[in-house]
Amino acid sequence: MKKLITMLCTAALVVAPMTGVSAETNQSTTIEARAEQIAAGLLQNYGVTSLQYTIMNEGKVVLSDSAGLHDKVSQKRVDKDSMYGIGSVSKMVVTTATMMLVDSGEINLDEPITSYIKDFKMADDRYTQITPRMLMNHSSGLYGTHYGNSMLFEDNDTRNHDELLSKLKNEQLKSDPGAYSVYCNDGFQLLEILVERVSGLSYSDYIAKFISQPLQLEATKTPLDSFDRDRLSETYWPTLESKMPVENANILGTGGIYSTSDELSQFGEVLMGNRPDILSESSVKAMQNPEYRQGMWVSDEQNTLNYGLGWDAVDLAPFSDYGITALAKGGDTMLYHAVLVTIPEHDISMAVLSSGGSSVYNQMFASKVLLEVLEEQGIIDEVKPDQTFTPPVKVKMPTELNAYSGLYGTVGETLNIAIKNGEMELPALLSGLIPEQNYVYTGEGHFTSDDGSVKVSFVKERNDKIYVKVQGNITLPGLGQTVMNTYDYQKLEQNALDTVTKEKWAARNNSKYYALDEKITSIFYLLPSMLIKNLSVDTENGYANGTKVMNANNAVNIAEIPVMNGRDAFDLKFYxxxxxxxxxxxxxxxxxxxxxxxxxxxxxxxxxxxxxxQARWYAIDARSANKSITVDSPANGGYAVYNEEGEMLDFSVATHQPLVKLPKRGFIVFGGNAGEVFKIQLK
Structure with a gap:
């Protein structure tokens, strides 16, 4: 879910502007005190309401602590018993479950999944080549994520799980299975179904019986389990004051597990090979294998993304700078954020969970603390200082690099890159972590940002496609630095349209389309960008929202970008x-x-x-604008109000306001079960 979180992280920083963080200048002498300082900085500066963290060393908890409020109203502090959603760290659970079935001989990693899920079919014949390994290392070629009805408030409806196979039947693949790895949530949903089909148990029951019970995990649950929801650390939306209802990530294999940092660290013992009674040494090693190298990938440099089986990173920076192999898996739901970092060769792990913030922040926190643990134990001589950068010195650019000017695209957008006099302008990169800015040529094929921290180059890959490579060093006060090397854009060819097709798509340019199938309990009603699709059409080049226009009513994904930016691809179909x-x-x-x-x-x-x-949408015209609306909703119903700019003003499921003033030229949507009636009053 990481791509969804970018807007939330930005909003959180706006709500809580970053101020000077003292952690860099007021060094404490103990690991516990340093962790407390960094945690305090996260609460103060990074939109975090509460967090919980645990360090294990040689099978023992050496630090378990928390910071912030479990409940703002009562001012109750979060403690070790508070539970959090762990988001995509859940992928390590379903990967482990699958590997346990590999250990028992019931699954072969390299056997087509059609051998196990007989009703898995797609409109693309290549689907029969997809294996469990490809689902785990993100190389299946699946488009990415079916987000519909996945993130619900106090609603554990399994619709997303139940409809996945039927939706995939009508879809294509974006690449040959195994060609390259790009983050893919649907692969782990298929692994969840795979575990169910092979074991004969529901996924929740399998996890409880074969993972939670042997490890004595009493707080590791799914939304389908019965447990005290009051133990869940409360969550808040950046623009609202009241607490949010309980969030259910009903994509269990992808991101649906709840846990505590103590229990997640205990599960980390399995992933480090310390519980061979649960997972064999061979399976642990297989999961740690650098799977990303099997296909096309950004050049193998210092990075925080290098996929294993389930793992985001099997050679995590900055630990790789010290010759130490660390592994990491981060996760974000809409409201919870998590990371698990393990260092198997030294039998050390750290889990960080939070309400608010981002898994990026949690991972930087864990990395910073673990480096100090390694220094304290004498494993490394000293923690290296953060890298410094200087403004770039522009040099003469070879004229042949001008050929890289042209049309580029990624999932959701296209842009023209114009190289002029050795300079070029680029929009925000790395999902917004790097701002829009100018880059100048500094030699060796690199264009460098104004502060020297980002380098951009053009790479022709083995598939003969040209990519914009971004090497970004991101510095966050109090948290230090992180590095990401990715391909952000892919060069495109002009796609000439016939007159009829061109006119049809030109008429759609800047049009908006409103979601009909999303349940009213969906958290996405807080995030209109997920509900309202804005269509941007480039008729001259033949693309719409980054897809290639094929005819008057269809456009298809064209992005084939490894690592992260090619994720969550889509086609457009109109009728x-x-x-x-x-x-x-x-x-x-x-x-x-x-x-x-x-x-x-x-x-x-x-x-x-x-x-x-389906949902019922209404426009707010001059007759109803500025009137206050009260709604008598059925038990399973609700409504949301948006202004002309698409900003959410009220969402009854979350805000519970008795009335709201209707904005001029805004919209209101009602949702519930078929046949349910809403009684409305306007004053």
């Missing part, structure tokens, strides 16, 4: 239903804005959820 243009993306339907009718302008009225259960 007309009841005189309304409908967009289908990732198996979900969206209705064109011009088909949305105004809500009534009188004093009272009703609206009914249609028989297909």
């Amino acid at each position: 007309t239903k009841n005189n309304a243009e409908i967009l289908i993306q990732d198996g979900q339907e969206y209705m064109a804005e011009d088909a949305i009718t105004p809500i009534f302008g009188g004093k009272t009225g009703i609206t009914t959820i249609p028989a297909n259960g």
